[in-house]
Amino acid sequence: MNKNKIGIIGFSAGGHLASTLATHYNEKVYQSTDTTNARPNFSLLIYPVISMNSEITHLGSQTNLLGNQASASSIEKFSNELQVTSETPEAFLVHASDDTVVSAKNSIVYYEALIKHKVPAELHLYEKGGHGFGLGKEHSSKYWTTDCQNWLKEHKYVD
Numbered sequence: 001m002n003k004n005k006i007g008i009i010g011f012s013a014g015g016h017l018a019s020t021l022a023t024h025y026n027e028k029v030y031q032s033t034d035t036t037n038a039r040p041n042f043s044l045l046i047y048p049v050i051s052m053n054s055e056i057t058h059l060g061s062q063t064n065l066l067g068n069q070a071s072a073s074s075i076e077k078f079s080n081e082l083q084v085t086s087e088t089p090e091a092f093l094v095h096a097s098d099d100t101v102v103s104a105k106n107s108i109v110y111y112e113a114l115i116k117h118k119v120p121a122e123l124h125l126y127e128k129g130g131h132g133f134g135l136g137k138e139h140s141s142k143y144w145t146t147d148c149q150n151w152l153k154e155h156k157y158v159d
Contacts, residue, residue: 005157007042007089011134012102013061015048016080019110022091023083042157043091044148047099047131050106051079058102081106084113090120092151094144096129122151 010018025039049061052075066074076082091114095107107123114121126133129141136142152158 004041006040007044007157008040009044009046010048011046012131013049013058013064015045015106016050016061016065016078018043019045019048019050019080019091020078022089023080023085039087040089042089042155045091045093045107045110046134046144047095047102047104048093048106048110049102050081050110052076053079056103056105056109058106061102081109081113084110084117084119086117086119088114088117088119090114090155091122092148093121093123094126094141094148095123096126096131096133096139096141098128099131101131120155 008018008021010016021038022040022043025037049058051057052062052066052070054062062070065078091110093107093111095104097104104125107125111121111123124144124147126139126141126144128139129137133139133141133144149158
């Protein structure tokens with residue numbers, strides 16, 4: 001295994017987990033037994049929940065993660081678009097404009113934060129696909145795996 005080619009992928013709420021690792025990897029949450037860095041080299045975020053901001057979050061994800069009475073500080077901490085730095089790993093993002101479960105604004109705000117911090121990022125925003133098109137629905141979104149493979153090759157994560 002090449003330690004410089006380790007990435008994380010997350011779909012929907014799993015995209016929030018993946019983006020949390022990408023933005024919070026330096027936080028000490030348990031007593032470590034080794035010196036291995038938890039920072040992934042890249043993230044693949046597929047129709048991800050990124051933000052806990054009530055205007056764009058998936059409310060079920062916010063409630064499951066933060067509870068019914070989330071504090072402003074918790075919302076800010078887990079709104080991963082607000083946690084991006086120049087050290088955040090590069091990312092490949094995919095979303096559909098017609099996703100009525102998780103707003104595409106989640107991918108857009110994360111992409112914008114990455115660009116603001118000069119982190120390489122690519123966003124594919126398909127016109128159709130809804131939510132959960134990961135297995136290939138009959139829309140242009142079905143090509144996301146090819147787009148992802150091309151990105152991984154271009155960035156030399158795969159041959």
